């Protein structure tokens with residue numbers, strides 16, 4: 057079969073009850089998800105043919121929907137089956153799988169969000185990495201952005217959302233400074249998060265990650281659990297930008313890449329410029345956790361794409 061943008065391996069989407077090549081999938085222009093960022097979503101990954109924490113991701117997605125007063129006609133197990141089917145049809149062994157709920161299309165002549173029928177969109181596409189292979193091996197360069205993270209009192213970051221302009225401006229600022237990623241601070245100068253990731257600082261063998269103004273990432277949760285099980289102290293609390301600068305090691309966490317070391321912040325090189333020992337240890341444990349165990353759900357690829 058020729059490899060075109062419509063090949064299953066480029067992604068499969070589910071919209072309005074139908075599966076289709078991702079390249080063919082589209083959103084109606086008047087869906088408030090598109091014109092008002094009135095949507096929530098979640099991203100789960102499949103690694104070597106297994107979903108990681110699928111039920112936890114769907115549970116978080118449902119909590120986000122409740123937070124925005126949205127609902128869908130699908131149960132958690134129906135959502136799981138749809139995501140599974142997208143991956144099965146794609147044949148992808150390593151995949152980035154997104155589920156989205158938008159407010160939907162307002163009936164003509166009204167802007168009342170309550171009158172919209174919420175819509176569900178899902179897709180599986182090849183695994184997405186925040187950082188390329190070399191950056192993951194050697195460490196990422198980060199900047200502390202001059203753009204502040206949107207205040208949690210305005211948009212609750214615990215509900216995964218499309219309000220990404222602050223995060224996107226951060227990415228642009230990082231590129232301006234020859235860095236890969238930017239971390240945003242709040243109005244008091246405390247560290248929050250960056251575009252698609254949470255942040256950890258390591259100092260004297262103790263991990264610290266912000267408790268407030270952040271999306272409570274699944275990878276962050278996994279790191280907190282790994283730390284607890286491995287006897288590594290981990291504090292979930294306010295972390296100032298100054299404390300981040302003074303860290304021994306820094307790493308970021310995301311479903312799109314796992315645990316990724318940061319070896320430079322605002323041009324300052326950490327340690328010997330190589331990923332720190334504790335970061336590497338946690339990174340190894342994280343990837344081992346994808347192999348087997350209670351967090352893994354096998355994808356059944358039978359009768360899917362070749």
Ligand SMILES: Cc1ncc(COP(=O)(O)O)c(C=O)c1O
Pocket residue numbers: 099249250251252253254270271272273274275276309310311312
């Ligand atoms: C703003 C933000 N923070 C943190 C994360 C990391 O969350 P997770 O580990 O669940 O991928 C994401 C993921 O996309 C995100 O968008």
